[in-house]
Amino acid sequence: MPVLSPTWTDERIELLKQHFEAGLSCREIAADIGVSRNAVIGKLSRLNLTRSRAVEDRRLERSLAPPARASRAVPRLQYEMLATIYGETDAPVAPGSIDDANRCSLLELSENRCRWPISSPGEEDFCFCGNTAPDGQPYCTGHSRLAYRPNSRARMMRG
DNA sequence: CCCTGATTCGC
């Protein structure tokens, strides 16, 4: 990893695009890449990747939060998901068809390949899951369940 | 108040 201060490298921009297309919120994208939320939004704007200004959140369930119960639903980050899988010894969450035997580089990604990032950008072993992703989905079956958890706030959009 | 994304504007 170079000593230079990394601005927006190609890897980060690719990650940014992919997470954006995956439907992750800017907050989650920012936390995952390691920059501020505004940095992500600012970059997206410069790339003309904003979804117009009709963002207007649809997640107003939080307004009906129970009075005596302040359970904070933290954004589900990738490392939290991974920790859930690999970190828990007595609660094996069968990830399904997650298999690291098919991992590939960015350039080897195709429509039917899982785009789940492995390791961190810039690392020697940085790559993507590469498993078969069904029906135009960006991730394989196992990773889709992680990326699209109903509990996450990454599910807004009109519903 | 909390959250979200979008734009502005100094750097």
Place this chain on the structure above:
DNA sequence: GCGAATCAGG
């Protein structure tokens, strides 16, 4: 070009 500050909406 970058991103913190600010704005705008829910």
